Amino acid sequence: MIKKFAMLLGSMFFTVAVYAAAAQLRPDHPDTYTVKKGDTLWDISARFLSKPWLWPEIWQANPQVRNPHKIYPGDVLNLSMQGGAHLGLQPRVRIDGDAVTAIPLSELRMFLKDTRVMTEDQVKSAPYVVGFEENHLRATPGQKVYARQLSAEPGQRWAIVRPTNAFREFKDVGNIDRGSVVGDSLDSDVSMNRGPWHEDGRDNGHFGKGASLGVEVTVIGTAEVLRAGDPASLVLVDSTLEIRKGDRLMPVDDAPYDAYYYPHAPKTMPADPRVIAFSDALAAVGSRQVVAISAGAHDGIDNGTTFTVMSAGETISDDVASNSEERGTAKNVRLPDEYAGHVMIFRTFDRVSYGLVMDGLRPIHKGDRATQPE
Structure with a gap:
């Protein structure tokens, strides 16, 4: 009886994992993708997953991909939906000795x-x-x-x-x-x-x-x-x-960074974390640049924590209200915050963390909010 229950429970977890993979695959994903030199796991996932920071949960739920950090240039990812959601890896001879990394460490060292x-x-x-x-x-x-x-x-x-x-x-x-x-x-x-x-x-x-x-x-x-x-x-x-x-x-710090990074949403969301500094920039930063966030290990942040950065909405003049007879109405209005990009944390300290801008649609400024990656 216990054995049957365990088998049933295992099949339920597998079904949930398959459903999660199906839910996250983009509708226009290709049937296959050949890994190229210079790819990163984030870049590959962004091509066919709606939420690229969830690649560890999805890939590790499939036995075909036992270790996503052991994918090499020349490997063919099978993304076909035949027979249900399937995210597999077709074995082949390795053509390059360097496995694909989650993020470009060479840009961070x-x-x-x-x-x-x-x-x-x-x-x-x-x-x-x-x-x-x-x-x-x-x-x-x-x-x-x-x-x-x-x-x-x-x-x-x-x-x-x-x-x-x-x-x-x-x-x-x-x-x-x-x-x-x-x-x-x-x-x-x-x-x-x-x-x-x-x-x-x-x-x-x-x-x-x-x-x-x-x-x-x-x-x-x-x-x-x-x-x-x-x-x-x-x-x-x-x-x-x-x-x-x-x-x-x-x-001397002989091991300043991890060998592997597993992107994930914040385990606990800090109170109003902000972008507080840049590396090698003055006014704003974009993709593949480093930012400092006003939250760290004390706030439950660890390496791989991924945030969505929202750019502060601008305050503009409400010309319609200003020219109306209702002179008492506010003449200025603050526009909603806008999506700027994703930041993945790669090094944490007590109350400050460093993160890499993984992708984005607009420049990230100091003071922009770090929010849940949804």
């Missing part, structure tokens, strides 16, 4: 290695560069640097980081101007100020406002400990910028 988000206390209490050999003002690779509050042994390597942005909550989430961004630029040079850094708000109406979400730091070099002590002696191994006083030291 530099960013992932170079940027982190720490709490203000973590940055303030971190070891810091206090000086250089022969009283130089800056250091380049091959030169000695001296650091305080560093507990380390000779031979250990440390990352040298520089605070670049202070992430803050919006003070008034109900009335946000796109010019009021959350990222306040920082300067870590103690020769210019007494504190660990100062916020430069000259081009930022949000300067100094809102609760702290964390401090973004950029890895700008690597140093190896020569002699322990306070100050400790290190040799600068490599750097992308000149090292200066006030730069912080933090442990």
Whole structure:
């Protein structure tokens, strides 16, 4: 009896899985698709699924595709509907040794290695560069640097980081101007100020406002400990910028990102998450660019979490109301928010996450809302 019940239950789950696959396949999907070099799982899924972020649930529900991360260029995906919903993989000789990835990691590696988000206390209490050999003002690779509050042994390597942005909550989430961004630029040079850094708000109406979400730091070099002590002696191994006083030291992160990503809707939806910063952009970003979201592990966000980003509707003049006899009516009206694109999270910190814009119809701006991917 138990065995029959288990078989019945298994058949029910299979039926539900097949129904889900049928429901998500686009009506105009082809019968087959040959995987090409340069494809990503997201791109392929977007061709024949109405909700591309659901590809793990659908593909893994079908025994023909045991591991979607083991699909290679030259493989033929069978999408025919003959005999019911069917999403299969026709075996063939591999023509390329590189499996198709969920997202283009090659576009992320530099960013992932170079940027982190720490709490203000973590940055303030971190070891810091206090000086250089022969009283130089800056250091380049091959030169000695001296650091305080560093507990380390000779031979250990440390990352040298520089605070670049202070992430803050919006003070008034109900009335946000796109010019009021959350990222306040920082300067870590103690020769210019007494504190660990100062916020430069000259081009930022949000300067100094809102609760702290964390401090973004950029890895700008690597140093190896020569002699322990306070100050400790290190040799600068490599750097992308000149090292200066006030730069912080933090442990080297050897595994900054996951090997695989499984897109999924938020397990719990944070309260009003926003796009708060860009990577290598000023006013707006588009597909395959990196954004920071004002929600992180503390809010239940993990790698693969996928959001729909809604662009804030514009406020326009209601010329009809303005010219009517009813002068008391509002002359301005705010248009509805519009779909901008999908963002998939690939790295999380406590209250901030980094995501990749997977697709989109319009530019994404700071202040745009991250919502359920429906």
